[in-house]
Amino acid sequence: MSSAIVTCPLCEATCGLRVTLDGDRVTNVRGDDEDVFSRGYICPKGASLGGLHHDPDRLTQPLIKRNGMHEPATWDEAFAEINERLPKIVAEHGPNAVAVYLGNPSAHNVSATLYGRTLIKALGTRNIYSASTVDQMPKHFSSGYLFGDPLTIPVPDLDRTMHLLILGANPLVSNGSLMTAPDVRGRLKAIQARGGKIVVVDPRRSRTAELADEHHAIRPGTDALLLFALANVVLDEDLADLGGLAEHINGLDEFVTLAKQFPPEAVAAHTGISGDEIRRMARELAAAERAAVYGRIGTTTQAFGTLASWLVDVLNVLTGNLDREGGAMFPLAAAGQANSAPGPRRTFASARWTSRVRNMPEVLGEFPVATLADEILTPGEGQVRSLITISGNPCLSTPHAARLDEALTHLDFMVSLDIYLNETSRHADVILPAPSALARDHYDLALYGFAVRNVANWTPPTLATDIPQEWQTLLRLAALAVGQGPNADIAALDTFVAAEVARRYDLDPAIAGDRVGPARLIDLMLRGGPYDLTLKDLEDAPHGIDLGPLTPRLPGVLSTASGAIELAPEAITRDVPRLAVLLDTQPADEMVLIGRRQLSSNNSWMHNVASCVAAITAQRSCTPSMPRGSGSRTEPWPASPRAPALCKRRSRSPTRSGRAL
Ligand SMILES: Nc1nc2c(c(=O)[nH]1)N[C@H]1C(S)=C(S)[C@@H](COP(=O)(O)OP(=O)(O)OC[C@H]3O[C@@H](n4cnc5c(=O)[nH]c(N)nc54)[C@H](O)[C@@H]3O)O[C@H]1N2
Ligand SMILES: Nc1nc2c(c(=O)[nH]1)N[C@H]1C(S)=C(S)[C@@H](COP(=O)(O)OP(=O)(O)OC[C@H]3O[C@@H](n4cnc5c(=O)[nH]c(N)nc54)[C@H](O)[C@@H]3O)O[C@H]1N2
Ligand code: SF4
Ligand SMILES: [Mo]
Numbered sequence: 001m002s003s004a005i006v007t008c009p010l011c012e013a014t015c016g017l018r019v020t021l022d023g024d025r026v027t028n029v030r031g032d033d034e035d036v037f038s039r040g041y042i043c044p045k046g047a048s049l050g051g052l053h054h055d056p057d058r059l060t061q062p063l064i065k066r067n068g069m070h071e072p073a074t075w076d077e078a079f080a081e082i083n084e085r086l087p088k089i090v091a092e093h094g095p096n097a098v099a100v101y102l103g104n105p106s107a108h109n110v111s112a113t114l115y116g117r118t119l120i121k122a123l124g125t126r127n128i129y130s131a132s133t134v135d136q137m138p139k140h141f142s143s144g145y146l147f148g149d150p151l152t153i154p155v156p157d158l159d160r161t162m163h164l165l166i167l168g169a170n171p172l173v174s175n176g177s178l179m180t181a182p183d184v185r186g187r188l189k190a191i192q193a194r195g196g197k198i199v200v201v202d203p204r205r206s207r208t209a210e211l212a213d214e215h216h217a218i219r220p221g222t223d224a225l226l227l228f229a230l231a232n233v234v235l236d237e238d239l240a241d242l243g244g245l246a247e248h249i250n251g252l253d254e255f256v257t258l259a260k261q262f263p264p265e266a267v268a269a270h271t272g273i274s275g276d277e278i279r280r281m282a283r284e285l286a287a288a289e290r291a292a293v294y295g296r297i298g299t300t301t302q303a304f305g306t307l308a309s310w311l312v313d314v315l316n317v318l319t320g321n322l323d324r325e326g327g328a329m330f331p332l333a334a335a336g337q338a339n340s341a342p343g344p345r346r347t348f349a350s351a352r353w354t355s356r357v358r359n360m361p362e363v364l365g366e367f368p369v370a371t372l373a374d375e376i377l378t379p380g381e382g383q384v385r386s387l388i389t390i391s392g393n394p395c396l397s398t399p400h401a402a403r404l405d406e407a408l409t410h411l412d413f414m415v416s417l418d419i420y421l422n423e424t425s426r427h428a429d430v431i432l433p434a435p436s437a438l439a440r441d442h443y444d445l446a447l448y449g450f451a452v453r454n455v456a457n458w459t460p461p462t463l464a465t466d467i468p469q470e471w472q473t474l475l476r477l478a479a480l481a482v483g484q485g486p487n488a489d490i491a492a493l494d495t496f497v498a499a500e501v502a503r504r505y506d507l508d509p510a511i512a513g514d515r516v517g518p519a520r521l522i523d524l525m526l527r528g529g530p531y532d533l534t535l536k537d538l539e540d541a542p543h544g545i546d547l548g549p550l551t552p553r554l555p556g557v558l559s560t561a562s563g564a565i566e567l568a569p570e571a572i573t574r575d576v577p578r579l580a581v582l583l584d585t586q587p588a589d590e591m592v593l594i595g596r597r598q599l600s601s602n603n604s605w606m607h608n609v610a611s612c613v614a615a616i617t618a619q620r621s622c623t624p625s626m627p628r629g630s631g632s633r634t635e636p637w638p639a640s641p642r643a644p645a646l647c648k649r650r651s652r653s654p655t656r657s658g659r660a661l
Helices: 046-054 075-093 104-108 110-123 137-147 184-193 207-211 223-236 243-248 252-259 264-271 275-287 305-318 369-377 401-410 470-481 490-504 517-528 535-539 576-584 610-621
Strands: 002-007 016-022 025-031 063-066 069-072 098-102 128-130 163-167 197-201 214-216 291-295 386-390 413-417 430-432 453-456 545-549
Touching: 016 046, 025 046, 046 610, 063 075, 075 098, 075 413, 075 430, 075 470, 098 110, 098 369, 104 110, 110 386, 110 470, 110 490, 110 517, 128 369, 137 305, 163 223, 163 275, 163 305, 184 197, 184 207, 197 207, 197 275, 223 252, 223 264, 223 275, 223 305, 223 576, 264 275, 264 576, 275 291, 291 305, 369 401, 413 470, 470 490, 470 517, 490 517, 517 535
Parallel strands: 098 128, 098 386, 163 197, 163 291, 197 214, 386 413, 413 430
Antiparallel strands: 002 016, 016 025, 063 069, 063 430, 453 545
16 A cells, blocks of 8 residues: 555645555545645545546547547557648648637646647647636636736635625535635635625525525626626725725726716616615625625626626725735745746737637637637638647537537547547547546646645656656647657657746756656746745645745736726726616516536536546435535634545446536
């Protein structure tokens, strides 16, 4: 028996886990009590890491489609096939004929985060799509214009706040998003234990709403109206207190004028929350000693997602809670965070180009995935004829998925980098698998930028694998795209990538010694980062390094052209008239569907991993007797850890498809 300490890469919470092994067989996975951030917390998904690794359905070798059937192939055969078919399409139809879809797990995978970019650059296509446009893109957009950088997103200072207003998030099930915080339940209960208050705005009485002190069942899609009305009260009743923020703000007068249109009584019918209630919510928010407003996917994937995302932060500003302890703060990550990079920083801009068919603006270099099918199905110059998916299952996870599913049958050539043959990869001519989460190294490059405490943790691979690491596969594809053929010198390409990263930090790449791949890049980023860490420091600290609570970062964190927070940027406020129109209409008498997540599945996948099947079945069939918030603490944070309680029943779901998010 042996054991290894890993960071779970399955969601944003970054829990530290202890994996027990018998040879190369995982026998147990539990929370790592000594993890500096998660202190023993684990959820049913994390407990399934072993099941995921040993899942007999997981792909371990490439598949090539011949005569409509997927057949196992060697890596050389797979790359030869791609080399024969992909460059031809680019040569004949130009780079935009190849589209790329980056799925959610690529944000939890340093190989994809760091080397996906290299492939995209090599392809030179503008047809880039990702899960962001069915998720948090409005928040990137609003943050880009408010603060100058789309990744400069404030997070609630959970461990110190006294009043938390949550809109459209259910972190008791999702384990938190754009708010990296293991054991959210424990942290929320700690707010209550110290005399604070939690208010949840959600059409549904979610688990988080049940735990909260107050729940408002808002009509879906009307958060921008509610938030505007809250701001209206704060301003109208003279409750605004900008404190030290005043000197860092532009556009306050414009905002005051806009908010005048939205008194609480005018939005009550649409939101389903009375004027009196809204007034009370605003007064309590403004009066709280330390408060944070936090909006998540319920506020982003809706018709007024950009306005709602923007207004969340405007409220944090008006109440003086932005960038102060217990308010909404800017994390300072140890590696790779754009808003702490040395030298001048680029100011965010969108709509630098638009999509061919529906003229949709790019944001962060991407088009909305909702229009990918249009680009495939509409003939003409620039039509998408080939698709590369990287850990994505858009045939289940994107709007009008059935249409995309049909569109993919019209492609000339498709490659999927995926660990399963599923609803999307079944269309691929070549499927290239990746090592399981336990057979690769891991660092939460993207998510530490949204963590409620500054931490850093590195995970080396626990298990050996014959499957090439995904960064190697991505570099091989990049080499094909630039005409270097299937046998290009990957090591040389990797050294080239490392030199680029080193240049950004004015470092000599040789400083990283003989490391290669993500380890070398992370080492360089840590060295160039704000804490002067090295990868060796993290290797010596398997339970992570705690870099302390969040600290104020204004004005240095800003990269707007003015150097100030732009409270009323035109790119956002031009959408306000569309919202104001609602005030003159009656609320529509229609049914609106909203999404719901499962504690034991992960977006479009994981529901077939045996232990998750068991947990989902358990949740469905024995909901009343399931302990609430299994896998969580019941005592205030920090406290002793507890393992999740899972029903032991086991059954296998009959099909791979059908159980979406
Ligand atoms: N109806 C509805 N639709 C939704 C949502 C919803 O709530 N409701 N949520 C939206 C959100 S928030 C998101 S983020 C998107 C997510 O949608 P997608 O971007 O499609 O991501 P997943 O559904 O997580 O699919 C992950 C894919 O990656 C594969 N995979 C897992 N690990 C790896 C790996 O290490 N390497 C490789 N190469 N592949 C891997 C899996 O087999 C699976 O095919 O869905 C969105 N769509
Ligand atoms: N177990 C599990 N965990 C996950 C995932 C998973 O699939 N399973 N997916 C991961 C991913 S990719 C993400 S992005 C995160 C998302 O994490 P969260 O943002 O916490 O996502 P949800 O759990 O979908 O919670 C969204 C809430 O918004 C509510 N809602 C819907 N429409 C509206 C509206 O118009 N207004 C308001 N105010 N509320 C609304 C819904 O009822 C729901 O309770 O979760 C991550 N964690
Ligand atoms: S909450 Fe669960 S899935 Fe998310 S990191 Fe922790 S153990 Fe993994
Ligand atoms: Mo997501």
